Each structure stands twice: as structure tokens, then as C-alpha cells.
Amino acid sequence: xxxxxxxxxxxxxxxxxxxxxxxxxxxxxxxxxxxxxxxxxxxxxxxxxxxxxxxxxxxxxxxxxxxxxxxxxxxxxxxxxxxxxxxxxxxxxxxxxxxxxxxxxxxxxxxxxxxxxxxxxxxxxxxxxxxxxxxxxxxxxxxxxxxxxxxxxxxxxxxxxxxxxxxxxxxxxxxx
Numbered sequence: 001x002x003x004x005x006x007x008x009x010x011x012x013x014x015x016x017x018x019x020x021x022x023x024x025x026x027x028x029x030x031x032x033x034x035x036x037x038x039x040x041x042x043x044x045x046x047x048x049x050x051x052x053x054x055x056x057x058x059x060x061x062x063x064x065x066x067x068x069x070x071x072x073x074x075x076x077x078x079x080x081x082x083x084x085x086x087x088x089x090x091x092x093x094x095x096x097x098x099x100x101x102x103x104x105x106x107x108x109x110x111x112x113x114x115x116x117x118x119x120x121x122x123x124x125x126x127x128x129x130x131x132x133x134x135x136x137x138x139x140x141x142x143x144x145x146x147x148x149x150x151x152x153x154x155x156x157x158x159x160x161x162x163x164x165x166x167x168x169x170x171x172x173x174x175x176x
Contacts, residue, residue, distance in 0.1 A: 064105055149169070
């Protein structure tokens with residue numbers, strides 16, 4: 001990350017680029033260049049411009065964008081949930097994964113959750129088959145909650161290629 005790298009909040013003008021980046025990091029052939037791919041377990045899209053637009057317009061909802069030399073390289077969604085905050089859609093361009101952008105975005109989102117929303121806890125849902133991703137979050141202070149949810153049966157979130165997909169909720173105490 002060089003001196004031309006910045007983090008800023010997403011705006012309506014960023015909707016298409018955010019959706020494209022998230023989809024490229026999680027689904028399809030492009031995602032297989034990085035370590036965040038879900039392509040072997042899920043087909044279809046991870047998100048769409050309608051969902052991203054709705055989240056940008058919602059109170060208590062923000063996208064943090066990582067911009068390097070004018071190009072979007074990473075994104076994370078942050079949402080207020082009562083006294084807590086929920087993080088999701090952490091995505092870094094597959095060809096830039098492993099360069100520290102994800103860690104930087106996660107750290108900034110955690111700070112923003114506390115500063116902007118006063119979050120006591122920061123929560124996220126991770127697909128249980130993503131053991132390397134769960135380990136990544138555990139190294140950053142997240143813990144298992146013992147709470148699980150089935151993957152939604154709705155093609156707008158993806159088309160399962162395997163049965164039994166579930167999310168596990170992880171959480172971390174909010175710190176300023």
C-alpha cells in the first residue's frame with residue numbers, strides 16, 4: 001500500500017464498482033485467483049447493484065472502500081445492529097489479495113464501528129466450509145459464538161453447488 005492509497009466511504013456513484021468487486025472476489029473464475037473464492041461451493045452472484053444501492057442508502061449502513069491510485073482494490077460493508085455492528089462483504093481484488101488490503105480494511109471498519117455506531121461487539125457470518133477464513137478472523141480476535149444459520153435459499157445470494165451450506169457467527173469486542 002503506497003502513498004496513493006486511501007480509505008473512504010462508498011457513495012451512490014460507486015454501486016456498480018462495489019458489486020463487481022465483491023462478485024469477482026467470491027464467485028466465478030476470477031475469484032479462483034485469490035484465496036477468498038467460494039466458486040467451488042456456490043455459483044451465481046454474491047451481490048448485485050440493487051442490494052449494494054439499498055445498503056448505501058440505508059441509515060446505519062456504510063461501505064468502506066480502499067482506493068489505490070484511483071482504482072477500487074477493496075471493500076467492506078459495515079452495519080449498525082442495535083448496540084453492535086455487523087461486518088460483511090470484505091472483498092479485495094483477487095490479484096491484490098495477500099497484500100494487506102483486507103487487514104487494513106478490517107481494522108478501519110472495526111474502528112468505524114466503534115466511532116460511528118458506538119458498537120460494543122462486532123459480528124460477522126462466515127460460511128462454515130471457509131475454515132481458512134475463520135482462522136484468519138480468529139487471528140484478528142474474533143471468537144466462535146456457537147450460533148449457526150442455514151444458507152438462504154435464494155438465487156440472489158448464490159446457487160449452492162453442495163448441500164448443507166451454513167454460516168457461523170463470529171464476534172469480537174469493539175475497541176476504539
